[in-house]
Amino acid sequence: MPDTAQSKTVWITGASSGLGFSMVKEQLKAGHRVIASARNEGKLADLKQEYSEQLHFIAFDVADADQVESVGDAMLQLTDTLDLAILNAGTCEYLDIEQPDWSLFERVNEVNYMGVVRSVQVCLPLLKKTPNAHLVGVSSQAVQAPFIRSEAYGASKAAVRYFMASLRLDIAPYDIDVTCILPGFVDTPLTQKNDFDMPFIMSPEKATERINKAIEKRVFEYAFPRRLTLALALSRWMPTLWFKQNARK
Numbered sequence: 001m002p003d004t005a006q007s008k009t010v011w012i013t014g015a016s017s018g019l020g021f022s023m024v025k026e027q028l029k030a031g032h033r034v035i036a037s038a039r040n041e042g043k044l045a046d047l048k049q050e051y052s053e054q055l056h057f058i059a060f061d062v063a064d065a066d067q068v069e070s071v072g073d074a075m076l077q078l079t080d081t082l083d084l085a086i087l088n089a090g091t092c093e094y095l096d097i098e099q100p101d102w103s104l105f106e107r108v109n110e111v112n113y114m115g116v117v118r119s120v121q122v123c124l125p126l127l128k129k130t131p132n133a134h135l136v137g138v139s140s141q142a143v144q145a146p147f148i149r150s151e152a153y154g155a156s157k158a159a160v161r162y163f164m165a166s167l168r169l170d171i172a173p174y175d176i177d178v179t180c181i182l183p184g185f186v187d188t189p190l191t192q193k194n195d196f197d198m199p200f201i202m203s204p205e206k207a208t209e210r211i212n213k214a215i216e217k218r219v220f221e222y223a224f225p226r227r228l229t230l231a232l233a234l235s236r237w238m239p240t241l242w243f244k245q246n247a248r249k
């Protein structure tokens with residue numbers, strides 16, 4: 001493992017698949033020590049062969065409040081400090097308004113929003129102890145405009161965005177930077193279930209490249225791709241037109 005002054009300790013949640021898995025690979029390639037979390041180790045087990053000293057796995061179901069303490073303890077067994085935490089674990093379920101399953105709101109919220117809150121609970125003590133630490137939360141471009149069937153997913157991601165913005169103010173005295181990422185469509189198992197057009201969809205590798213640049217710059221918020229950001233701004237500039245174009249027929 002490269003042991004330079006540049007080498008960081010990084011925690012990534014939702015690390016077993018899609019965007020999280022791609023981010024783990026890039027952090028490892030950059031020589032950083034990665035603590036990867038998800039419910040299942042999955043493909044991370046293969047990476048472990050190549051990066052046995054750099055990569056650690058801590059199982060964490062972010063929807064389970066009872067795991068916070070043991071995950072915090074497991075983290076302390078590995079490290080006293082944390083330079084970067086990327087809170088990326090997430091899920092998506094759509095509402096069928098004809099036959100609504102209202103319980104999906106709790107399921108989605110427990111992972112996407114409360115999962116981020118619980119992850120902050122785990123990592124904040126370590127970030128506080130680390131000079132120049134950085135906390136990154138993954139929200140979604142979905143928060144920029146209303147979409148059909150996205151009541152639960154969009155609301156949970158809007159909650160993440162607000163939580164990160166508010167937390168940024170509160171933890172400023174600890175010299176911890178906070179970045180909120182709003183990805184557009186990325187080709188992962190999460191979106192492979194979608195049955196609609198996904199404009200400007202990109203590979204997890206391309207998305208990771210963009211996210212890493214935003215992390216390096218430590219921007220407050222980064223929404224990408226820009227073409228999608230502009231298209232979604234239509235919902236604010238011309239809300240009636242957005243409604244007519246997007247309402248369920």
Ligand SMILES: NC(=O)c1ccc[n+]([C@@H]2O[C@H](COP(=O)([O-])OP(=O)(O)OC[C@H]3O[C@@H](n4cnc5c(N)ncnc54)[C@H](OP(=O)(O)O)[C@@H]3O)[C@@H](O)[C@H]2O)c1
Nearest residue numbers: 014016017018019038039040061062089090185186188190
């Ligand atoms: N793909 C997109 O177009 C897109 C767009 C905007 C935002 N995002 C956000 O980006 C993040 C990553 O999504 P992705 O597209 O890479 O999806 P993905 O391939 O389905 O990966 C989701 C990851 O979250 C983990 N996860 C799910 N439920 C969990 C739980 N209860 N506890 C702990 N980990 C859990 C999964 O691992 P286990 O199943 O092993 O737990 C997996 O590692 C999500 O927050 C998603 O909302 C994605």
